[in-house]
Amino acid sequence: MSRLPPPLADWIAARGWRLHPHQQAMLDRADEPSLLLVAPTGCGKTLAGFLPTLAELGPKPGPGLHTLYISPLKALAADIRRNLGAPIEGAGLAIRVEDRTGDTGAHIRRRQRADPPHILLTTPESLALLLSWPDAPRIFAGLQRVIVDEIHALAESKRGDQLMLCLARLERLAPGLRRVGLSATVEDPPALGRFLACHPQPCAVLTADPGPDPDIAILDTETPPPWAGGGGRHAIPEVLDQVRRHRTTLIFHNTRAQAELFFHALWLANEDALPIGIHHGSLSRETRERVEAAMVAGALRAIVCTGSLDLGIDWGDVDLVIQVGAPKNVKRLVQRIGRANHRYNAPSKALLVPANRFEVVECLAALQAVRDRTLDGEPRGPGPRDVLCQHILVTAAAGPFGADALYAEVTTAGPYAGLSRPAFDACLDFAATGGYALRAYDRWRRIMLRDGQWQLRDPRSAQAIRMNIGTIIDTETLKVRLRGRGGAPLGEIEESFAATLTPGDTFLMAGQVVRYEGLHEMTVEVSRSPGRDPRVAVFNGTKFATSTLLTHRILDLFQQSRWPDLPDHTADWLALQRKVSCLPRADRLLVESFPHDGREHLAIYGFAGRNAQQTLGLLLTKRMEEQRLDPLGFVATDYATLIWGLEAVTDPAPLFDPTRLRDGLEGWLAGNAVMKRTFRASATIAGLIERRHMGQRRSGRQATFSSDILYDTLLRHDPGHLLLAITREEAERGLVDFGRIEEMLARIGGRIDCVRLPRVTPLAAPLMLEMGRVPIEGAGRQRLMEDQAAALMAAAGLG
Structure with missing residues (x-):
């Protein structure tokens, strides 16, 4: 048990503070x-994590690194x-407390290696x-x-797998190392504990008082949400009213x-000139830092943002969170709600703004899931092997290693506890x-075995690995x-979008309309162009898929006899669907067919998430x-x-044969661009493709060209190559999400309700x-x- 050093205990007491029970428990x-x-x-969980460190270091600590703090965000450190x-x-x-991130200067990083601080963030x-x-x-x-x-x-990402491999290495360098994990949103604490712990050690879980329920509701709007799309702009007047309050x-x-x-629509409607900012990951660092500083100073009344503000930075006096669009994930919603009233035992206040009619239900x-304190989360698979390949190269850059010792070390990392020796040897x-x-090319022969130890074939390659x-x-981008001269940086746009621009085109960036002037030294140059109708830059933000937990809750809602918690316009819509057809159920698959506008239509209500439903469309149209x-x-x-097509489907059951769908997936993946895109990502992580060469970042086109050639070469000459196997696993788990299709098929157990109707149904109409229709180029x-x-x-008389 650790005790606080008297100076720190006195400082806390002088402010009339007392440790919360979970903070004292962390000391104990x-x-x-x-x-x-x-x-x-x-509730002060970050301080709770540091209290044992402050207690052990005391007023006059000796030299050397005592504690590492690791966060997903540089700004959080x-x-x-x-x-x-x-x-x-x-x-x-x-x-001494210092941070070390990509923004830390080279001279400071060198000094930290020679003389590390007591606490490094x-x-x-x-x-x-x-x-x-x-x-x-x-x-260490x-x-x-x-x-x-x-x-x-x-x-939830490969960054975590990489981190656990690093902790396994730290455990060897510093035996007896203690690990602490901090989180506000954990759906399965024992599983996350196994991820954190040094396998096979157990991980203790300490749960703090969850505090009061959040004050959360759906925002009432005078204008009902649109039937599709929308982006929540129908709610601009009510959102502005909440900002004022x-x-x-x-x-x-x-x-x-x-x-x-x-943000653009909000600003145009902002007749009171309330100070409003925008913050997301495609903006320049300078732009983000200006917004962050204004938040800390309390100079902004509202900030339109994305996941860039999800995590635990306490920027200012936030007393309301508004989520525009269905959150897709309960855990993400809870994280965002927690940004409001960032104080112990103070209820967070949040409002949800459905972007369209279906999102009202979602x-x-x-x-309801937040009120029930139910969190979602998909089961984690085994640690990805492309990350392990990179870790092997990083280990070699540090010095020679033995294969047996490294395998034993890697399998102490939670994600890799089940890694077989043949799988390790393949990496x-x-x-x-x-x-x-x-193997005939020297550039990919990076390590070699000498005197029973693996080491870099060329020591100079360590720089490229780093x-x-x-x-x-x-x-x-x-x-x-x-x-x-000295034009301010605004942010980034995707190369594919920039390629479509001609001088004079306008688009939105950093909340302002800008005019494309030209491309100079791989930089898009723009000028301000207020008052024009803009295009929108194609940002590479994540399109989240609705979680399995949320889809099951939606399907449960459908089975209620009436919906008193839904607004009348949505409840009436669902009642009409039940009257003319039926509502989807969790244990059955609803398939509707109907003619419309000279075409036959087939609506499949799989509730498997956007990626899986997209894949289902590709596979079913092929069938x-x-x-x-x-x-x-x-x-x-x-x-x-x-x-939609030219012929009606009278019996959809054969389309959903699991074996045929799996075979169709195999054939489709073999020649699809999804595989090349996934291959490029895995090959870059594994070290087959360099993202930076001789200190210079390679352009997207260069990297894509190299990866496409490699992919085609391996597919032709080495179809069993490790990277191709990794690519298949990643494609199925990510962009394709075939696992959700398999979950849907298992859930319905072959029970399919096919309803033939004379016209489009209420649920199919949206x-x-x-947007985003995919044409089929076929018969x-x-x-x-x-x-x-x-x-x-015939009209010309030639028939």
Whole structure:
């Protein structure tokens, strides 16, 4: 059990503060080898994580690194350094706290390696880079504790897998290392504990008082939500009214493009000239920092934002959160709600704004899940092997290693506890040769075995390995800057969007309309162009799929006899659907067929999430082609796929045969661009493709060209290559999400309700209005052209 040093205890007492029970418990259980603290936002969980460190270091600590703090965000590390400064300086503790991220200067990083601080605040990528240096054993020899903040966010990405491999290495360099995980949103604490702990050690879980229920509701609007799309702009008057009534409001969106559109519309309607900012990941660092500084100073009444403000930075006096669009994920919603009233035992206040009519139902399901304290989360798969390949190269950059020792070390990392030795050896062989088809090329033969130890074939390659550390894949983007000497940077847009621009075109960036002037040295130069109708930059923001938990709750809502919690316009819509057809159920698949506008339509209500429903559309139209049903196209949402064509489907059951769908997926993936896109990401992480060469970032086109050639070469000459196997796993789990299709098929157990109707149904009508239609170039399209040609010739008297 640790006790606070008297100066710190006196400093706390002088302010009339007392430790919360979970903070005292963290002190009492400081010797636990692994400890996960689950505590609501605003209850001081980060300080709770540091209290044992402050107690152990005392007023006059000796030299050397004692504690590593790791967060998903660079800005969060800097924020923690500011917050820790108050008790350390106030109590007169001689504790050095520094952060080390991609923004830290080279001279400071060199000094930190030679003379590390007592507490180092960093990110997974910067830790991996530190571990790649030969002097890592000296730097970390005295390390006592690692604190992983917002661990739930890291556990959901490859950054978390990389971090756990790094912790396995730290455990070897500093035996007896204690691990602490901090999170406010954990759906399965034991599972997250297994992710954090050094396998096979157990992880203790400490749960704080969850505090009061949040004050959360759906925003009432005079104008009903549109039937499809919308982006929430129908609610602009009511949102502005809420901004006027509160000190600071965060207005969250799910994508960056939606945030830009909403901010633009909000600003045009802002007749009171309320100070409003915008914050998202495609904006320049300078722009984001200006907004953050204004938030801290209390100078903004509202900030339109995305996931860039999801995590635990306490920027200012936020007393309201508005979520525009269905949150898609209960855990994400809880995280965002926690940004409001960032204080212990103070209820957070939040409003949900459905962007369209169906999202009213989804928002109600999410609201009820929050009130029931039910969180969602998909089961984690095994640790990805492309991350392991990179870790092997990083280990080699630090010095020679033995295969047996490294395998034993890797399997202590939670995500890799079940890794087989043949799977490990395949990754080791890849690092040594590049694989069968590439072993003749020196550039991919990076490590070799000498005297029983694996080491770099060329020591100079360590620099290239370090420049390419990380699992975040750079998008193909170009910088955007105002034209003129010293023009201010605004942010980034995707290369594919920039390629469509001609001088004079306008688009939204950083909340303002800008005019494209030209491309200069790979930078998009623009000028301000107010008062024009803009296009919208194509930001590479994530399009979230509705979680399995939320879809099940929606399906449960459908089975209610009436819906008193829904607004009348939505309840009447569902009642009409039940009257003319039926509502989808969890244990059955509803398939509707009907004619409309001279085409036959098939609506499949799978509730499998957007990616899976999109994949389902591709696979089903392929099956329909084989059955000569002549499909012409499809569109997908989170809850349904709508297919249109020339022939009616009388019996849809054969279309959903699991074996046939799996076979169709295999054939489709073999020649699809999804695989090349996924291959490029995995090959970059694994080290086959460099994202930076000789200190220079390679352009997106260069990287794509290289990866496409490699993919085609491996597919032709080495179809069993490790990277192709990894690519298939990643494609099925990510962009394709075939697992959700399999979950749907297992859930319905072959029970399909096919309803034939004379016209479009209430539930299918919004699907007809959806953007993103995918045309099918097949026999149906050819048949249409032939019919149109025959009609034209007949009209001309040539039939």
